[in-house]
Amino acid sequence: MNTAIIRSSGLWTPPESVSNDELVACFNAWVEKWNAENADAIAAGELEAKAPSSSGFIEKASGIKSRYTIDKAGVLDIGRMRPEVRRRSDDEVSVMAEAGIAAARQALEAAGRDAADVDGVICSATTMQRTYPCIAIEIQDALGIDGFGYDMSVACSSGTFGLINAINSIQTGQADSILLVTPEITTPQLNFRDRDSHFIFGDVAVALLIERDDGQADGWSIVNARMKTSYSNNIRSNFGFLNACETPEPVFEDRYFVQEGRKVFKEVCPMVAELILDQLQANQLTAADMKRLWLHQANINMNMMIARKVYDRDFTPDEAPVILDEFANTAGAGSLVAFHRHSDGFENGEKGLMCSFGAGYSIGSVILERRAA
Amino acid sequence: MRDCIIRSVGWTVPDNTISNKELVEAFNAYADKFNAENAAAIAAGTLDAKPHSSEQFIEQASGILNRHVIDKDGLLDINRMRPRLPSRGKDAMGLQAEFGLSAAKKALAKAGRTAADIDGVIVASSAQQRNFPAVAIEIQEALGIEGGWAFDMTMACASAIFAMQQSRELIRNGQADAILIVCPEIMSAINDYKRRDVHFIFGDAAAAVLLEAGDREPGGWELKGVKLQTKWSNALRSDFGFMNHTEFEDGEHFEALVDQDGHRVFRDVIPMASALSSQLISELGYTPQDIRRGWLHQANIRIVQAVVKKALEREPDADAAPIILNEYGNTSSSSVLMTFDLNSDDMAAGERGLMCAFGAGYGCGAAIVEKR
Numbered sequence: 001m002n003t004a005i006i007r008s009s010g011l012w013t014p015p016e017s018v019s020n021d022e023l024v025a026c027f028n029a030w031v032e033k034w035n036a037e038n039a040d041a042i043a044a045g046e047l048e049a050k051a052p053s054s055s056g057f058i059e060k061a062s063g064i065k066s067r068y069t070i071d072k073a074g075v076l077d078i079g080r081m082r083p084e085v086r087r088r089s090d091d092e093v094s095v096m097a098e099a100g101i102a103a104a105r106q107a108l109e110a111a112g113r114d115a116a117d118v119d120g121v122i123c124s125a126t127t128m129q130r131t132y133p134c135i136a137i138e139i140q141d142a143l144g145i146d147g148f149g150y151d152m153s154v155a156c157s158s159g160t161f162g163l164i165n166a167i168n169s170i171q172t173g174q175a176d177s178i179l180l181v182t183p184e185i186t187t188p189q190l191n192f193r194d195r196d197s198h199f200i201f202g203d204v205a206v207a208l209l210i211e212r213d214d215g216q217a218d219g220w221s222i223v224n225a226r227m228k229t230s231y232s233n234n235i236r237s238n239f240g241f242l243n244a245c246e247t248p249e250p251v252f253e254d255r256y257f258v259q260e261g262r263k264v265f266k267e268v269c270p271m272v273a274e275l276i277l278d279q280l281q282a283n284q285l286t287a288a289d290m291k292r293l294w295l296h297q298a299n300i301n302m303n304m305m306i307a308r309k310v311y312d313r314d315f316t317p318d319e320a321p322v323i324l325d326e327f328a329n330t331a332g333a334g335s336l337v338a339f340h341r342h343s344d345g346f347e348n349g350e351k352g353l354m355c356s357f358g359a360g361y362s363i364g365s366v367i368l369e370r371r372a373a
Numbered sequence: 374m375r376d377c378i379i380r381s382v383g384w385t386v387p388d389n390t391i392s393n394k395e396l397v398e399a400f401n402a403y404a405d406k407f408n409a410e411n412a413a414a415i416a417a418g419t420l421d422a423k424p425h426s427s428e429q430f431i432e433q434a435s436g437i438l439n440r441h442v443i444d445k446d447g448l449l450d451i452n453r454m455r456p457r458l459p460s461r462g463k464d465a466m467g468l469q470a471e472f473g474l475s476a477a478k479k480a481l482a483k484a485g486r487t488a489a490d491i492d493g494v495i496v497a498s499s500a501q502q503r504n505f506p507a508v509a510i511e512i513q514e515a516l517g518i519e520g521g522w523a524f525d526m527t528m529a530c531a532s533a534i535f536a537m538q539q540s541r542e543l544i545r546n547g548q549a550d551a552i553l554i555v556c557p558e559i560m561s562a563i564n565d566y567k568r569r570d571v572h573f574i575f576g577d578a579a580a581a582v583l584l585e586a587g588d589r590e591p592g593g594w595e596l597k598g599v600k601l602q603t604k605w606s607n608a609l610r611s612d613f614g615f616m617n618h619t620e621f622e623d624g625e626h627f628e629a630l631v632d633q634d635g636h637r638v639f640r641d642v643i644p645m646a647s648a649l650s651s652q653l654i655s656e657l658g659y660t661p662q663d664i665r666r667g668w669l670h671q672a673n674i675r676i677v678q679a680v681v682k683k684a685l686e687r688e689p690d691a692d693a694a695p696i697i698l699n700e701y702g703n704t705s706s707s708s709v710l711m712t713f714d715l716n717s718d719d720m721a722a723g724e725r726g727l728m729c730a731f732g733a734g735y736g737c738g739a740a741i742v743e744k745r
């Protein structure tokens with residue numbers, strides 16, 4: 001069996017970012033307008049007045065301070081409150097592929113590789129921009145890679161599950177080099193008029209280059225990888241190709257992201273900690289062997305709870321780095337972005353653990369060992 | 374590394390069928406209505422009149438005589454021309470998961486396996502019904518598979534072969550002992566029944582294949598090798614997706630259904646699929662004569678026969694190139710599994726066959742199996 005190595009990573013962010021204050025100012029202006037327009041019905045008790053949001057509430061509930069978006073003006077326009085994207089022709093690269101290509105190019109450059117070195121592209125993200133052709137094939141074509149590609153989805157664990165598929169392809173000799181691309185264009189999937197969820201997501205694309213170990217140093221070898229899923233309706237997005245055939249056809253608000261946040265918190269945190277501890281034990285390791293945890297970035301309180309359970313002690317910010325203040329929740333990309341941003345300071349042989357969790361429920365957990373140059 | 378085998382295939386189609394005659398009658402009535410309503414624009418040359426379809430045209434172009442669909446009435450209603458599927462609450466099982474589950478249960482029953490034997494579920498199909506949770510996880514739950522994993526993947530009509538490759542790696546690598554691949558294809562919701570050149574193509578079907586480590590018990594089909602290739606093309610496209618509402622204004626009508634340039638697909642796919650199959654055959658040390666049969670994706674009778682003729686170097690008769698699209702239409706990723714299941718009982722241990730699927734992407738997957 002071959003050994004797989006994460007050779008490099010790349011990250012793309014949209015040029016524009018929205019702060020909590022900006023988001024809240026728009027949301028509250030919309031709330032005021034909505035409440036005024038529906039004043040009679042609210043007074044008559046037929047409608048409930050909408051409550052305003054606040055930056056303090058958002059930061060306390062989530063740890064999020066800002067998020068990147070592909071279109072700030074559309075998101076902050078109270079007559080629209082969703083990104084506005086120019087419709088592109090079939091001959092232009094799609095938004096999702098473009099984001100993925102930028103991250104992939106960075107990963108290739110960081111490793112000093114070019115298209116000829118890569119055998120396959122996996123595009124793994126919460127959802128794809130179109131039914132077909134696959135986004136992975138569009139990325140493959142733009143990079144000039146001769147080989148294969150496919151798309152896969154498992155919500156917030158898309159990045160780690162994609163990584164695990166790439167690892168298997170390399171370990172079994174099916175490929176020598178795979179680009180995993182996780183472009184998460186989440187802001188079009190968000191209901192910016194819903195106080196409970198309007199602040200949660202941000203747009204980003206991250207890429208990892210995974211190669212067969214040829215003895216060359218610099219990278220991260222894979223010690224062990226695990227996937228687990230267990231069905232839950234507590235995080236859901238009903239948008240899909242059957243909507244137009246459904247009778248009655250669902251209104252758009254019923255197709256967006258919704259969640260039962262408290263239930264998710266209560267159910268997912270113990271599940272994740274238990275899986276990590278079990279995985280460590282199965283590999284004759286302990287939490288003390290993990291210099292860092294690159295956790296999925298959904299909510300700072302979840303990460304604190306999970307890291308506390310895994311380490312079984314107080315831990316430093318360096319041991320469980322947080323990026324959601326800047327990025328918000330970037331769905332399947334979160335733990336990979338945390339890894340990309342915070343993988344410095346490892347000596348040869350030191351280990352860390354990348355773990356995602358989210359809708360499904362799904363958990364993907366990968367133990368990495370630093371192979372220093 | 375241990376062998377990976379196909380232990381069983383299960384599949385299901387809806388009871389409702391639509392013959393070419395019924396489909397053409399509805400289409401032509403729709404076209405007449407459209408042309409009457411738009412007579413002025415058509416006369417002024419600003420709009421093209423919709424031409425009639427015909428049974429003969431469909432049969433000649435594709436070989437398709439019939440298709441099975443989940444909802445017949447909505448499709449043949451000239452004021453709707455798309456399926457009518459009752460909305461379900463979130464606590465009810467999703468339609469796509471339910472469809473896939475019936476195929477999955479058949480595959481398990483045939484193999485004499487239970488949920489406890491399965492480590493992972495992959496839903497591999499043209500599109501998933503919702504963004505999340507993954508349809509695969511819903512099927513995993515419904516089957517009662519505990520402690521396992523599941524995910525969704527898409528590679529259009531070649532999804533099944535791509536998932537077989539992923540599964541083969543997981544099994545050979547010791548990551549899993551048994552994986553269930555489920556291909557629930559509700560193509561009637563993706564197809565455009567208002568377009569003469571595509572309205573006849575697709576049918577609904579769900580298929581499932583159980584892959585296992587070869588050391589568990591004799592029988593089954595060894596998956597000797599799989600080869601995948603993708604190459605970008607706009608010739609087959611479906612732009613429906615989560616960004617559509619950012620691209621259009623409220624109330625603006627946008628139907629992002631299937632769109633294809635059939636002639637280009639025909640020209641591009643035959644050399645791609647036959648070359649990939651030939652490469653796999655020779656990489657495994659075989660000659661075309663070592664492969665008795667080709668189970669091909671049932672897109673079009675002429676493509677099936679042309680690929681088998683090239684890859685297996687013989688006349689594509691019923692033994693070498695079985696056809697099921699006359700009855701089922703193109704059922705996307707499920708078709709290669711259905712063709713295999715319907716046309717493999719007569720083969721003896723040691724005999725080999727080629728599975729080959731191709732479609733939008735372009736994506737192409739080939740597999741060689743040998744009966745044990």
